[in-house]
Amino acid sequence: xxxxxxxxxxxxxxxxxxxxxxxxxxxxxxxxxxxxxxxxxxxxxxxxxxxxxxxxxxxxxxxxxxxxxxxxxxxxxxxxxxxxxxxxxxxxxxxxxxxxxxxxxxxxxxxxxxxxxxxxxxxxxxxxxxxxxxxxxxxxxxxxxxxxxxxxxxxxxxxxxxxxxxxxxxxxxxxxxxxxxxxxxxxxxxxxxxxxxxxxxxxxxxxxxxxxxxxxxxxxxxxxxxxxxxxxxxxxxxxxxxxxxxxxxxxxxxxxxxxxxxxxxxxxxxxxxxxxxxxxxxxxxxxxxxxxxxxxxxxxxxxxxxxxxxxxxxxxxxxxxxxxxxxxxxxxxxxxxxxxxxxxxxxxxxxxxxxxxxxxxxxxxxxxxxxxxxxxxxxxxxxxxxxxxxxxxxxxxxxxxxxxxxxxxxxxxxxxxxxxxxxxxxxxx
Amino acid sequence: xxxxxxxxxxxxxxxxxxxxxxxxxxxxxxxxxxxxxxxxxxxxxxxxxxxxxxxxxxxxxxxxxxxxxxxxxxxxxxxxxxxxxxxxxxxxxxxxxxxxxxxxxxxxxxxxxxxxxxxxxxxxxxxxxxxxxxxxxxxxxxxxxxxxxxxxxxxxxxxxxxxxxxxxxxxxxxxxxxxxxxxxxxxxxxxxxxxxxxxxxxxxxxxxxxxxxxxxxxxxxxxxxxxxxxxxxxxxxxxxxxxxxxxxxxxxxxxxxxxxxxxxxxxxxxxxxxxxxxxxxxxxxxxxxxxxxxxxxxxxxxxxxxxxxxxxxxxxxxxxxxxxxxxxxxxxxxxxxxxxxxxxxxxxxxxxxxxxxxxxxxxxxxxxxxxxxxxxxxxxxxxxxxxxxxxxxxxxxxxxxxxxxxxxxxxxxxxxxxxxxxxxxxxxx
Numbered sequence: 081x082x083x084x085x086x087x088x089x090x091x092x093x094x095x096x097x098x099x100x101x102x103x104x105x106x107x108x109x110x111x112x113x114x115x116x117x118x119x120x121x122x123x124x125x126x127x128x129x130x131x132x133x134x135x136x137x138x139x140x141x142x143x144x145x146x147x148x149x150x151x152x153x154x155x156x157x158x159x160x161x162x163x164x165x166x167x168x169x170x171x172x173x174x175x176x177x178x179x180x181x182x183x184x185x186x187x188x189x190x191x192x193x194x195x196x197x198x199x200x201x202x203x204x205x206x207x208x209x210x211x212x213x214x215x216x217x218x219x220x221x222x223x224x225x226x227x228x229x230x231x232x233x234x235x236x237x238x239x240x241x242x243x244x245x246x247x248x249x250x251x252x253x254x255x256x257x258x259x260x261x262x263x264x265x266x267x268x269x270x271x272x273x274x275x276x277x278x279x280x281x282x283x284x285x286x287x288x289x290x291x292x293x294x295x296x297x298x299x300x301x302x303x304x305x306x307x308x309x310x311x312x313x314x315x316x317x318x319x320x321x322x323x324x325x326x327x328x329x330x331x332x333x334x335x336x337x338x339x340x341x342x343x344x345x346x347x348x349x350x351x352x353x354x355x356x357x358x359x360x361x362x363x364x365x366x367x368x369x370x371x372x373x374x375x376x377x378x379x380x381x382x383x384x385x386x387x388x389x390x391x392x393x394x395x396x397x398x399x400x401x402x403x404x405x406x407x408x409x410x411x412x413x414x415x416x417x418x419x420x421x422x423x424x425x426x427x428x429x430x431x432x433x434x435x436x437x438x439x440x441x442x443x444x445x446x447x448x449x450x451x452x453x454x455x456x457x458x459x460x461x462x463x464x465x466x467x468x469x470x471x472x473x474x475x476x477x478x479x480x481x482x483x484x485x486x487x488x489x490x491x492x493x494x495x496x497x498x499x500x501x502x503x504x505x506x507x508x509x
Numbered sequence: 510x511x512x513x514x515x516x517x518x519x520x521x522x523x524x525x526x527x528x529x530x531x532x533x534x535x536x537x538x539x540x541x542x543x544x545x546x547x548x549x550x551x552x553x554x555x556x557x558x559x560x561x562x563x564x565x566x567x568x569x570x571x572x573x574x575x576x577x578x579x580x581x582x583x584x585x586x587x588x589x590x591x592x593x594x595x596x597x598x599x600x601x602x603x604x605x606x607x608x609x610x611x612x613x614x615x616x617x618x619x620x621x622x623x624x625x626x627x628x629x630x631x632x633x634x635x636x637x638x639x640x641x642x643x644x645x646x647x648x649x650x651x652x653x654x655x656x657x658x659x660x661x662x663x664x665x666x667x668x669x670x671x672x673x674x675x676x677x678x679x680x681x682x683x684x685x686x687x688x689x690x691x692x693x694x695x696x697x698x699x700x701x702x703x704x705x706x707x708x709x710x711x712x713x714x715x716x717x718x719x720x721x722x723x724x725x726x727x728x729x730x731x732x733x734x735x736x737x738x739x740x741x742x743x744x745x746x747x748x749x750x751x752x753x754x755x756x757x758x759x760x761x762x763x764x765x766x767x768x769x770x771x772x773x774x775x776x777x778x779x780x781x782x783x784x785x786x787x788x789x790x791x792x793x794x795x796x797x798x799x800x801x802x803x804x805x806x807x808x809x810x811x812x813x814x815x816x817x818x819x820x821x822x823x824x825x826x827x828x829x830x831x832x833x834x835x836x837x838x839x840x841x842x843x844x845x846x847x848x849x850x851x852x853x854x855x856x857x858x859x860x861x862x863x864x865x866x867x868x869x870x871x872x873x874x875x876x877x878x879x880x881x882x883x884x885x886x887x888x889x890x891x892x893x894x895x896x897x898x899x900x901x902x903x904x905x906x907x908x909x910x911x912x913x914x915x916x917x918x919x920x921x922x923x924x925x926x927x928x929x930x931x932x933x934x935x936x937x938x
Contacts, residue, residue, distance in 0.1 A: 081556040081819060082600050084584060087549035089597070091604050092611065095545050111877045113854035113884030116524050120516035120630055121550070121616065125573070127510040138573040143566055143620035144554070144585060155513060156573060168518070171511050175520050177851060177901050179887055182521065187550065191572035201549055216887050218866070390510060422606060425542035437647070448540045455542030458608055458645050472606050 086194030087201050088405055093422040093474070098408055101234060102185060105205045105402065108230045109183035112222065114207050117182045119164035121189075125154040127167055130389035131358065134159065137191035139200075157189040161206045161401065162386075169210055170390030179211040197374070199405055208399030210386055215396050217330060220362040220382055221337030223400040227366060227378055228341055230402070236411070238370040242304075242349035243334060244363050246381070247327025249353055252300050252314070255321035256293065263287060268301040271351040276302070301351035308332055310348040327361075334362055360384045364400055374410050378402040421474025424453045426508050427490070428470040429479045431457040439481050443488070446503040447479075454479075467493075477508070515623035516630050517834055522851040522903070527837055530663060531614060534634045534831065537659045538612035541651065543636050546611045548593035550618075554583040556596055559818035560787065563588065566620030568629075586618040590635045590830070591815075598639055599819030608640040626803070628834055637828030639815055644825050646759060649791040649811055650766030652829040656795060656807055657770055659831070665840070667799040671733075671778035672763060673792050675810070676756025677743070678782055681729050684750035685722065692716060697730040698782040705731070730780035737761055739777040756790075763791055789813045793829055803839050807831040850903025853882045855937050856919070857899040858908045860886040868910050872917070875932040876908075883908075896922075906937070 083089050090098060106116070128138055136159040158164050161184045169180065185205045192198045207226065209219045224241050231239040249268060253261040267282045274282070276298060283294035296317065303313045311328050331348055338346055354363045361382035368374055380400030387395050411417040427447055429440045437456075444454040455475075457466040470478050471493055479501070480489040490501040512518050519527060535545070557567055565588040587593050590613045598609065614634045621627045636655065638648045653670050660668040678697060682690040696711045703711070705727060712723035725746065732742045740757050760777060767775055783792045790811035797803055809829030816824050840846040856876055858869045866885075873883040884904075886895040899907050900922055908930070909918040919930040 081553055081559065081596060083596070084549060084551050084553060087551060089548055090546070091601060092544040092546055095547060099545055110853040110882050111880075113852060113857075113882055115521040115852045116528055117519070117521055118524060119518055120513060121618075122513050122516060122630065124510055124513060130510065137575075139570045140573050141568045141570050141586065141618075144569050145566060146620060157570065167510060167512070172520060177898065181852075181884070189550075189570075191575060201551065211887075219887070423542060423544045423610075424539040428542075451540075453539050453542055455610070458640075458648070469606065 084200075086192065086199060088199055088409065091422070093419045094412060096421065096424065097412065097417055097419055098404075101404060101408060102203070102205075104233050105230055105404070106183070106185065108226060108233065109205075109207055112181075112207075112226055114181045114183040117165075117168060117184055118186055119158070119161070119168050119184070121157055121187070122155050123158055123164060123167065125156045127390075128156050128158065128163055130163065130166075135355075136160070139189050139191050159190050160188055161186060161204050162208075162399070165206070165208060165210075166387040167390050169395060170387045173391060173393070179209050179215065181207070181209050183207045197406055197410070199409075202403060202405030205402040205404055206399060208386075208397050210395055210397035213394055213396070215382075215398055217333055217362075218337055220330075220398050221334045223380060223398060224334075224338055224346070224364060225341065227364075227400055227402065228345060231366075236368065236416075238368045240345050240347060240367050240369050242347050242352050242365045242367065243331065244348065244350050244352045245327040245331040245334075245361055246353055246359055246363055247323050247361060248314070248331060248350055249300065249327075251321040251324030251327050252317075252319050253297065255319040255324055256296060258293075258297075264297060265353045266355070268297060268351055269353040269355070271298075271301050303348075303350040305348050306343050306346060308335055308348075310350060314350070330361060354379060354381055358383045358385075362398060366402075370416075371410060371414070374407070376403075377407045421476070423473040423475060425455050425473065425475045426452045427454045427477045427479050428466070428473075428475045429454065429456040429481070430463055430466050431460045432463070432481060432483065433460050436460070436481055443479065443481060443503050447506075450504075452508055467491075479503075513629075515621065515628060517628055517838065520851070522848045523841060525850065525853065526841065526846055526848055527833075530833065530837060531632070531634075533662050534659055534833070535612070535614060537655060537662065538634075538636055541610075541636075541655055543610045543612040546594075546597060546613055547615055548587070548590070548597050548613070550586055550616070551584050552587055552593060552596065554585045556819075557585050557587065557592055559592065559595075564784075565589070568618050568620050588619050589617055590615060590633050591637075591828070594635070594637060594639075594828075595816040596819050598824060599816045599822075602820060602822070608638055608644065610636070610638050612636045626835055626839070628838075631832060631834030634831040634833055635828060637815075637826050639824050639826035642823055642825070644811070644827055646762055646791075647766055649759075649827050650763045652809060652827055653763070653767055653775070653793060654770065656793075656829055656831065657774060660795075665797065665845075667797045669774050669776060669796050669798050671776050671781050671794045671796065672760065673777065673779050673781045674756040674760040674763075674790055675782055675788055675792055676752050676790060677760060677779055678729065678756075680750040680753030680756050681743070681746075681748050682726065684748040684753055685725060687722075687726075693726060694782045695784070697726060697780055698784070700727075700730045700780040732777075732779040734777050735772050735775060737764055737777075739779060743779070759790060783808060783810055787812045787814075791827060795831075799845075800839060800843070803836070805832075806836045850905075852902040852904060854884050854902065854904045855881045856883045856906045856908050857895070857902075857904045858883065858885040858910070859892055859895050860889045861892070861910060861912065862889050865889070865910055872908065872910060872932050876935075879933075881937055896920075908932075 139157045141155050188204050189201050249265050250261050253264050279298050280294050283289045303310050352365050359381035363381035365376045366378035382398040384396050386397050429444050431440050440456045444456050447454045478491045488501050491498040568586045570584050617633050618630050678694050679690050682693050708727050709723050712718045732739050781794050788810035792810035794805045795807035811827040813825050815826050858873050860869050869885045873885050876883045907920045917930050920927040
């Protein structure tokens, strides 16, 4: 019996990396004033499907000994954190203070067929701002800025955020006289996966479009600029509509707010629309330029009405979500993220002889009280073996108790340098 | 549609408390050199039942759209972190360094009927030390010391650890000539729930014991001392066996190692045995003296063979587990743990007028770079309303941008005091 396939399990040294990422993500979210919430892993299936049948595979849960027991509601594991957020905001509406800025870092489950890069359980790291009636547009920019800051802190330099606005494609297609814009948006949104020819052939095939119209649809999807010039390029296509103008204005505002970020990390990319129909304005897709095949590593957008299935109130919002597990798996596999020690221990106290145990424990306690992570080797075996344990675990310092003429000494396991040290004052670097 | 019953969901101000507890638990575990692992939420049911039918209600999972699909193994959500640990150690044996000291803080699931104090999903916080062949006995004491330290740091003063050793009861009952000791141990272990009369009547009834034998069984279970005097009290009962002696020696050693802890937090309590049959030596049960009805809030013990169902190696260990969710729910309900702010924000920048947004954002950035959590009020509404938002969220400081003759100022929302401040140097207390 081994780990179930399609589920991720890290070794301790990999988990230390994951913890560092989770801590950095949390710290950045909190630095912008987002509060943490967690929701149960389980929701009623009715709630999970409240937005209509989802294309996500849901896991249902049942009691093993409860066969035939109908008293449990039909329950399922959440497949994202957006549906639970909507239910949470509706349920606790009177206890929350708006604008409600929350982050949520939890595992989600999808009944996927196991395959490379797809997991049946993974961490999502979400932030959203939700308010009554309106949410100022600068929050859209803040979402992108926060995610940029996270990746910068984590040393991921090839991060690139693609931004668009659903109103641009929708307004443009309406301006072209297309009535049912949703399927056209879906096809153009696939540009980076199926390419120009793929988009043209699907528009002609599935949508039964004449070639010249299909080409005009493709033309807007092909606009991708690191600056505000997308606006001029759209104008040159000669299509007019109020919705298109509104979308261009909003996108220009968001791009403008982000102008202090490095130029190469931001793109107005008019092809992107995000699959979910509930996005109504800004949409985001973050990618790593060095791993295009990895696809979207974070995504989000603005929605007019988050919790309409749960409460009769207009609650617009904007949010973004990082799919941590798939990203980290790739970065570790490609050694873009270095795996380090197998333990959080800073100092191993070498245990020289049974009668020295009290002294070892006392030294460990002194160091711990000063914020260090310390273990005492369990048994007084040969010193070389104890040092080998420290070195295999990646413990950076070994500590020697006083003996003969000598006082406490500490050995840097990397350089081999060994120096006198006082447990009450020694500084760990 | 609301939250599913039997599941816990905190408001943001409660979640901040839970996060503080989780952080403190993690920090203490790491300070003793325990590394973090996480295992998937899901295991094969066969693995979950590897120790024989469990009395825990297991939730099985199935794909909603996968009716009739037999390709998925029978899968279930883990009901504790011990079975997954055993599977993990067996599966990654060659990649781990022993003694393997790990902590694991994860949600677990049990298909319980919803009732007060029972949850269907809750956090367990576990530490275990596992080694090949032997684990020194001082680790048993370390487990208790670590948990004591956690509760001390968290200000929970009524914590009391009950310690015993399975060999004491087993050796004593064997010394009395009882062959099948397990059911007798189970009954005596219930002493704190069913009382002296309950134990006597169950021993006479279920076990068909004569009264005088039942009384001798009860006599050892009634021994509970804050010091090493339990040893003398057992001797006075006049029963001899090697196993009993071994148990008393081990228990005395563990109690002795813990003698530096405050006397009132430690009890040698010979009634306790823990329900799980896999414990073979030291057993722990932590309680809060001020809430006896809450029962056991952490528990653990020593086992001879953790992973016998998964690997053909002798892997003894000792561990302890804190059931966080039930404990925190009680402490918050009883206001023993105070709930504070609804947000992690340290400083709210008051947003005076639309044209001041850049200045507000820049000030926020400066403060954030210095490690503070900062938000800018979203819109330039009346100052009083912005301050009301800060005060409702429990944000401790409001920041005012320079205006007229005045420079930056910061207002302490508790005292009302307002003073000049420089974003590059201001110290948050």
